[in-house]
Amino acid sequence: MMLAGAEIEDGGSVSYKEDSGNVAMSLPRAKAQEKSSPDQHIKPRREPVDIHFSNITCTVSLGFNKGHKQILHGVHGRLRPRQLIAIMGPSGAGKSTLLDVLSGYRISGVGGAVFINGRGRIMKNFKKMSCYIQQDDRLQGLLTVGENMTLAADLKLPTSKDKYEKGEIIEEILTNLGLYEHINTRGAQLSGGQRKRLSIALELISNPLIMFLDEPTTGLDSSSCSQVVELCRTLAHQGRTIVCTVHQPSASLFAMFDHVYILAAGQCLYQGTTKNLVPYLEQAGVPCPIYHNPADYVIELACGEYGEDKIQVLTSKAENGRSLDWFEDPQAIPSMEALRKQYPLSVLREQDAGPSVEETPQSNQRSVLIKRGFLKAKRDSTMTHLRLIVNVVVGIMLGMLFIDAGNEGSRVLENYNLLFAILMHHMMSPMMLTILTFPSEMSILSKEHFNRWYSLGSYYISITIVDLPISIVSCAVFSVIVYTMSSQPLEIVRFSMFFAISLYTVLVAQSFGLMIGAAFNVVPLEVVRFSIFFAISLYTVLVAQSFGLMIGAAFNVVNGTFLGPTLSVPMMMFAGFGVTLRDLPPYLYWGSYISYLRYGLEGFIGAIYGLKRPQLECNQAPYCHYKHPRQFLSEVSMSPDMFWWDVLALTVFVLVLRVAAFLLLKWKLNAVR
Template sequence: MLSAREQFFAPSSLPASALGLGIEVVDQRSPPVYSPTTVPLTSVHGWRNGGSVFASAPSTNGSEAHSDQQQTQMQPLVANKSNGCTNGSKEKNSDEPFSNLPSREPVDIEFKELSLTVQMGFGKGEKEILHNVGGKFPGSQLIAIMGPSGAGKSTLLDALSGFKTTGVDGSILLNGRRRDLPSFRRMSCYITQDDRLQPLLTVNENMHIAADLKLGSNVSYEEKEGRIEDILLLLGLYEHDQTMTMRLSGGQKKRLSIAMELINNPTVMFLDEPTTGLDSSSCTKVLELCKKLAQQGRTIICTIHQPTAKLFQIFDQVYVLSSGNCVYQGSTEKLVPFLQTVDLPCPVYHNPADYIIELACGEYGNDKVDVLKSAAENGSSLAWFDDPSSILRAETLIRKYPIPRKSKKRSLEDTSYINQLSVLLHRGYVKAKRDTTLTHLRIAVNVFVAIILGSLYAGSGREGSRVLDNYNLLFAILIHHSMTTMMLTVLTFPIEMSILLKEHFNRWYSLKAYYTSITLIDLPISVVGCLLFTVIIYLWSYQPMEWERFWMFFAMSLLTVFVGQSFGLMIGAWFSVVNGTFLAPVLTIPMMMFAGFGVTLRDLPSYLKWGSHISYLRYGLEGFVGAIYGQGRGVLDCNEAPYCHYRYPKKFLEEITMRGDQFWNDFMALCVITIAFRIVAFVVLKAKINSVK
């Protein structure tokens, strides 16, 4: 028996067997859903046609009884619909799949003489990856960019989506007009091959974050909830809305990636290898979903390696690349006749998709590739489209579609900086609560190290005969604070970076908002971790029981944490995990050498004195020493040994050539270094984002 949802979405002509996990098989005979009466994106009724809001709580047992219950719940709403709550067109669409996503004006993408050149590195010259290819991707179609590995599929997708702009030559037209990249980016989205999702958030939370970032506070909570519900139902994810993203299957993750981008209803969707890593049934579901979205007026362009005959059929059009040249462009059905015309007939029982890839690989000789390239006119020929006469030329398209209104907004993001920041802070808070490494482990490590050091150096703070021990303890604390946070950031930030690149490109938020959020969200964790550590170690090692010194000690610890973290951010943003893990400790070693610990600042060779001015560990150590032995500290106890060399703290300070009254200078120096590192890390991040282009 079909569930209420399945019944609701199933077109009347569709056999029950064609349904799977909430994604319906397309009825190829049904007319396209796209209607020119575009429903405004901001209209609650426009988005939710009333039909899909029947969804009840996620199914837990999937029993028939439950389905019956759903059906009963659905009835009043369906009745509501006919009571005149929705307009006629919505009623007309109510039993068509995806009708509750507002339709959009289709966008024809055309590119001419497109080439893309990359720099190979210093002194190695450049390499042309795409060689003057042309092509036309009409609106409302699902288009596959196919080709052997290394043919340039992803590169073409990057160039068309605007993900890559450096080294791109040629023209890209949208509905006949030259592409205006900011406007294009406002109407398109890019779904990467690897699912860059927040693993610690549930499906529902991820969707809400996407909705809050893309729709802002002008759209009511109810409307956002409605859109989310509808999209999740349509993509077969409703039953998993409380599942943590990291626990989703590959196909579900892919669908969630699509769902999150559908929130603001893009007209053009680029998907890089959406079927990679999925089993055949999930591949079919994902592509059928794409097909439906295309039928609503969206232009959906996917790269795909080598589709099976079944998957190949789903596409409306294919664009085949071979070493950066186009060897076929046209409908899937016309591929076989095309091969026949160029005297390369597809063998019987051979999947045409496999055969064209074999040809493109040069398996039958490179001369065949040239034959195909010239027959396809390197992508300029429209002869193999389904109905070439219906393909509108640029001039017609210009006349048909008015000049798009130019947005007055300078920023690409849909919502304000304040909204982005508050949503990102909320997301960061939820992640931090669940993150066992960055939060729980970090606090646990602080407590653990404090206990170890405390038991090693118990009582060393008040004893004159153990001043050197205490000095070692201060240095160990300094290294703990700077290294743990630095390495944690170096190891975890590159993962965040890949999510940042995708979300930032899809205009979820600005880099400024992201950066401010990661700076602020970490503050409470750093403060709590540091405070716990300081309380344990300060008391256990019997440092002077004066509030002023305690807070000075805590301030130094916290600043060292901030510097270490900012340094880690700089390295993490610049380098990969492997390089960063190697470089971060290596770069810390000179900082230690110049800290004045092993070699006192007096004994540093004059030509290396500059090092002590840039070493943040020097300011940290001097600050700790100032907090504990400076500020006119009196005579130390001498209970554990008959002779106390450093009974008078002044003597110790003289010997290590540190002055006890430098605390505020050190404090200021660490503040300046933290800010400087943060600014550099921001600039590096910005450069990194730009370098991807």
């Protein structure tokens, strides 16, 4: 079925045509013909907005003692509703910076003012009506198009809407954007153009009035470029203001934009309709040669290829963006006063009445994010499957290497090495995994958080909860394998019963002490030992993960990969392995207090050789120096009854590192802006 009001062009695509206020989507012919449903949800439900910006400056620091650089030099401009506007200019002209400032993404070092419908911008309200789609598609690659959309709808639409209402909206958007047939395709398997359209589709769920897109055509072939720009144009003509940065469009792509805003070294060269660019250049005394793409020519001018003086001429002619002479109908452009009259303050009252920051309550955000986290964990072979496999394989290898070392008096030192190796395993694998994977999550977090999908708190709680079961299972599998293979003190039946208790105690962290404390009197000693061993292992994993999270939040993959293991070396030194705590020089003893591995090792030793462990068997050697566990404990200078202190210290580490990682994340999200 044909779209209402659509016309077929030579290229086989369908152009938009306004027909009594209805605008049909412009899609390639085949897709357009499939479309039949009216696009009722996709149309803006609010009055369009008129954006005016004045004297915008942006200065960045070049680092300590290196001074500052001014990127934008007091530019002005007007972004009219129902327009697709391109910000163009050579590389480094400040296009992305201007887009960052206009979208509210960049806040530090920014000067000037932005007005919405004649009044100073109120960031809270502005964010409710706008969205920012960055250049790199920050999508959940493991989830299908349908899942991405459903989860976004659950986060962005009011909870009062049921799944059928949300489903209708999703179907409509996907159909209109030509993505419906890819509903079951995973994000990572989409083509560049489809990914871009999915990024737009995700933001369209909340039906924004203003959309900012950073280089939506970069990396796409010409047909995908046209599709994306045509889509943006249709969305704009429905009543939105859509602003894109574009690098160097072809003549046909350039003609698809309604307006252009051209920058050269942070100053405005031209602002007006696409059609008026050629007459403007002619009037400025730099006519565009015949058969030359005006977009190419103006970029060459902006690069200074025809002389720096031409840039000066154009900048002063455009009055650095103040001049509206080259707009469609300059006389019809309302003044700021007229806009204020047209949009009375009661509009602001309506905007204030909506949700304060995010669209849905925190409890909903958390449950949707947890659902999303588990779905991703199920699909992610690195984070989940590989992690489990590594724990099994390393567990078996260590078990084989130290087989039966746990109950033999002549192998106490070997067993000590095993305990330290276990600690290393628990420290390195979760820490490195977090350091390597978290930075890629960070870019998605930054986009979704900025576009008001959810709060940082909800995100943080959800990642903590989602990871816990995987940590517990991998740790349990590893512990059982190593513990049994190396013949640490154990009675299988009792161990199984109390293993459940130890797992439960970890899950319910607050009641950890209470549970084991209550159980201590009745639990067979061997199971207590295993529980302690397991708890210490799990705590070490949690501390190492928190450490990884903190580094992952603060640094990129390269720096994080360097810093994680490097910072871990002193932790190992101060743990009491190699140099026992007794032999540590007094002036370095403080190091043992800040090494979480020390508490881990002490906890392990307490579990295996503490709790009044009787004399060990001595079958494999004529003389066993450490037959009496007390003797060994005194030589490594570890007290057998420090378990609760160790747990307390590790708990403090988990809490401090988690809080520090949260604060770092919060700082990072704002610092990049």
